[in-house]
Amino acid sequence: MKNNHILKAIFAFLIFLGLASCDNRELIQVDNTAAPITMNLSAEHIFLDQNYPDNPALNITWSQAGYTVPVEMNYRIEASATQDFANPYTLGTVAQSVRTATYTVSQMNTAAQTIGLIQDVEGKMYLRVTSYLGSNALSSVSNLTSVMITPYALTYPSFYLVGAASAVGWNSGSAQLLYKKDSKSMIYTYMTPESFRFLGQQAWSPLNYSLDVPATDEPNRYFKQTTPNIVFGDHENMKFTDTEGIYLLEIDADGTKKSLSATKSALGYNYDNLYMVGSINGWDAANPITMTKTGEGTFEVTTTLGADAEFKFIGQKAWAALEWGNILKDNPGNSGYVGPKDANSNIVFHGNGGSYKVTVNLKMGTFTIQ
Missing domain, CATH: 2.60.40.3620 (Immunoglobulin-like)
Structure with missing residues (x-):
């Protein structure tokens, strides 16, 4: 019995030492030591030809950012019409080991017109790269460089409404095409509190449009702004939460907005006479x-x-x-x-x-x- 008490005492002492060592373990501090250096561009002047939207237009390379310990970092490539980047446009993001990115004619045209460059007129686009950890921690911005670019008229997406919230249900072959005028798409149509999304065609693929939030499947992230009656539904869909009736659905596909609103109409639809x-x-x-x-x-x-x-x-x-x-x-x-x-x-x-x-x-x- 005496041996049992001795063993218990030794065991308790070992636990105490373990806890003490945990309390005194070293904290590793990560600091940024060097910004990514922008940047070699594959061109100084770019004329964007709308006949070849998928052709490569610009390749960007940069040096690796420095941190005090090896960490996984990301890079965000941004464009702006002004040197202060008051309204930056994100061309894309890449992960750790990648330090180069290539953008197509269509992607560069969208960027150019989103930052306000004028169709068929050569204008200056400023570029920079920002390194960051996780969700924008310890960000570090590169130096600036620029390219002269001539954009063409921007073509905005077509949007097809589908889902349990709509009059067509989940039948993609009957998805409702919205009326499009410039960057705006709209329709006065029936909505009920259920899930829905927009397609880019009367088929489930390749294009789908839903909320631009982390919980949405990445290829479907699009709408940055919505009215309160449109919320996240699931990884593919949005959810309409208002009362059933006729609503004006309006989309602004301008790259700085990407908004979606649903406004109740004063009129219904099931009348006796017309x-x-x-x-x-x-x-x-x-x-x-x-x-x-x-x-x-x-x-x-x-x-x-x-x-x-x-x-x-x-x-x-x-x-x-x-x-x-x-x-x-x-x-x-x-x-x-x-x-x-x-x-x-x-x-x-x-x-x-x-x-x-x-x-x-x-x-x-x-x-x-x-």
């Missing part, structure tokens, strides 16, 4: 052309359309709240998308006096003329 009124009936709202209801929010009529016919859709036999026309104010035309009162223009169709079938889908925010 009419056509315009040059086809002398703009007489009291005696419009009656359309036939074919489903929830869907109507059709076959009628005669002459040259430069103009018209709108109304939900009552009067000029009142229920009114739809070509999407956007001051935008007359035949886009195939409807906008509500105070956010529309006349639909303009160059007919030949023949018979045409006109269909409207207020739930999807679209119309067709065949």
Whole structure:
């Protein structure tokens, strides 16, 4: 029994020594000793040819940043229109052992126009490399260099809505294409509180667009700003959290924004009646052309359309709240998308006096003329 007490005492003493050694272990401090040195560029003047978007346009190399102990570091390559980098654009990031990066014609064009260089005019782009550890710890910035670059007109992505939150569900082949005008894409369409995303085509690959957050699959990170009713859903999707109804979905694909908003429309979609009124009936709202209801929010009529016919859709036999026309104010035309009162223009169709079938889908925010 005495031996047992001795063994227990020795064991307790050994534990005490172990704890003491843990408390006194050496703390390793990491400091930056040298910034990465920018930088050799493969060109001084670049004319970007839109006919070859995937061709290499610029190669950048730099020296390794220095730290007091061996650590895993990352590099961020940035561009700016000004030397102070007040609004830097990130061309890309690379990891530890890589100290070179090549960017295509398309990538350099996006960077040039995002920082404000003018289409078809040669302008100066400043470049730098920043080294950092982990999530931007101990960052160190290189010296600056520059390249003269001539960008071409920027082509913005097309966006197709799909998901349980939308009118099409998860059917990628029926994903809704938004109306696009310059950097803006938009549609007045049905939304319900469920998950959704945008595709770059009516198929699941290759392009998907979701929130630009670490929890999203990296290839799908895109939207940097959203309204509060759009939140992270899962690694592939966003989630719409507002009440069901018709919303204006609006995307600004400008590289400095990449924003997405959902704004409730004052109008719904499941009405009993819809009419056509315009040059086809002398703009007489009291005696419009009656359309036939074919489903929830869907109507059709076959009628005669002459040259430069103009018209709108109304939900009552009067000029009142229920009114739809070509999407956007001051935008007359035949886009195939409807906008509500105070956010529309006349639909303009160059007919030949023949018979045409006109269909409207207020739930999807679209119309067709065949």
